[in-house]
Amino acid sequence: MFSAVASQATLLTLRETLSYQYVKAHVPGDNSRIDHTADVAFLLEPSPSGESFFSALGLPPGAPVVACSVSGGIVHFAGADAARHLDSWCRCITHLVEKIGAHVLLVPHVQELWHDDCLVQTKLIRCLPPHVASKVRIAGGDLRAGEYKALISRCDLLVAERMHAAIAGLSTAVPTVVIGYSVKARGILGDVMGSEADTERLLISVGDFCNPELGITRVQEAWNDRTRLRGVLQAARPRLTAAAHKNFASLQNALRHEQSS
Numbered sequence: 644m645f646s647a648v649a650s651q652a653t654l655l656t657l658r659e660t661l662s663y664q665y666v667k668a669h670v671p672g673d674n675s676r677i678d679h680t681a682d683v684a685f686l687l688e689p690s691p692s693g694e695s696f697f698s699a700l701g702l703p704p705g706a707p708v709v710a711c712s713v714s715g716g717i718v719h720f721a722g723a724d725a726a727r728h729l730d731s732w733c734r735c736i737t738h739l740v741e742k743i744g745a746h747v748l749l750v751p752h753v754q755e756l757w758h759d760d761c762l763v764q765t766k767l768i769r770c771l772p773p774h775v776a777s778k779v780r781i782a783g784g785d786l787r788a789g790e791y792k793a794l795i796s797r798c799d800l801l802v803a804e805r806m807h808a809a810i811a812g813l814s815t816a817v818p819t820v821v822i823g824y825s826v827k828a829r830g831i832l833g834d835v836m837g838s839e840a841d842t843e844r845l846l847i848s849v850g851d852f853c854n855p856e857l858g859i860t861r862v863q864e865a866w867n868d869r870t871r872l873r874g875v876l877q878a879a880r881p882r883l884t885a886a887a888h889k890n891f892a893s894l895q896n897a898l899r900h901e902q903s904s
Contacts, residue, residue: 645670646669646670646671649666649670650670650671650672652676653676653897653900653901654676654678654893654894654897655670655676655677655678656677656678656679656680656889656890656893656894657677657678657679657680658680658681658682658827658830658831659681659682659827659830659831659833659834660679660830660833660834661826661829661830661833662826662827662830663677663679676897678889678890678893679886680886680887680889680890680893681834681883681884681886681887681889681890682807682810682831682887683887683890683891684807684810684811684814684887685810685813685814685883685884685886685887686884686887686888687788687789687792687811687814688789688792689789689792689793689796689815690787690789690790690792690793691793692787692790692793693786693789693790693791693792693793693794693796693797694793694797696782696784696786696790696793696794697793697794697797700748700780700782700794701780702746702748702780703746706744706745706746707743707744707745707746707799707800708745708746708747708748708797708798708799709739709743709745709746709747709748709798709799709800709801709802709866710747710748710749710750710794710795710798710800710801710802710803710808710812710817711732711735711736711747711748711749711750711801711802711803712750712752712760712801712802712803712804712805712808712809713732713749713760713763713764713767713804714752714753714758714760714763714804714805715753715758715759715760715761715762715763715764716753716757716758717804717822717824717849718849719758720824720825721824721848721849721850723849723850723853724853727853728849728852728853729763729766729767729770730770730855731852731853731854731855731858732767733767733770733771734855734858734859735802735855735858735859735862736767736771736775736779737771737772737775738859738862738863739862740774740775740778740779741775742863743863743866745778745799745800746778746779746780747778747779747780748779748780748782748794748798749764749767749768749779749780749781749782750782750791750794750795750805750808751764751781751782751783752791752805752807752808753805760805761781761783764781765781768781782794791808791811792811792814792815795808795811795812795815795817796811796812796815796817798812798817799817799818799866799869800817800818800819800820800862800865800866800869801817801818801819801820802819802820802822802862803819803820803821803822804822804849806821806827806828806831809821809828809831809832810831813831813832813835813876813883814880814883814884816873816876816877816880817873817876818845818865818866818868818869818872818873818876819845819865820845820846820847820861820862820865821845821846821847822847822848822849822852822858823846823847823848823849824848824849828846829842829846832845832846834883834886835876835879835883836875836879837875837879838875841872841875844861844864844865844868845861845865845872847861
């Protein structure tokens with residue numbers, strides 16, 4: 644069904660290598676109209692007003708902060724066990740507070756009727772021991788995308804189940820562990836890091852994360868390696884920005900071609 648529609652398209656842009664290769668191999672017609680780009684979210688600028696929200700959340704200056712994007716939909720998408728998923732997050736956040744000495748910022752990336760991140764993050768805080776919960780903040784409120792990106796950019800590490808929250812970290816050079824359930828996580832992270840080894844270290848499936856020891860180990864490894872990872876992400880930023888801009892350049896060229904034909 645997809646091929647039937649895609650074969651009639653003037654332009655197809657794919658935001659990561661794995662999907663690009665798949666579409667190029669399976670969609671009939673001229674491959675020159677299929678472009679490998681990057682997600683346009685790499686171009687979103689952090690909003691200056693995000694600084695005010697960071698201060699308003701009461702996060703102490705100079706203290707390490709780890710952002711966590713806990714998804715209200717990933718259990719449904721991945722067919723995971725909800726209780727094990729919540730327990731693994733409780734153990735992970737407890738580790739961040741007790742072993743790393745971090746404050747934790749919960750980022751409710753999606754707030755909609757069926758998969759509201761605020762709901763699962765509220766349940767999460769109820770499960771935490773009081774001494775851990777006192778170090779956790781939810782970035783609630785009617786924040787804009789650029790404000791959430793600004794909050795994430797101020798953090799020392801990001802653990803993300805939402806892909807665009809992950810991109811907010813990756814595009815601002817915040818070392819990011821991605822909890823994935825589909826090809827998009829592996830494809831985007833692979834394009835960003837440019838190293839299969841780094842991709843494997845920073846990507847964990849939902850099923851593996853629901854084994855709390857595996858999840859904590861992966862997060863701790865990223866924390867230990869955060870200085871190097873930040874350098875890798877800073878070096879990758881110009882390449883990813885150019886690839887994201889390519890979406891618009893390709894669209895403009897396609898429109899010009901249509902108008903002239």
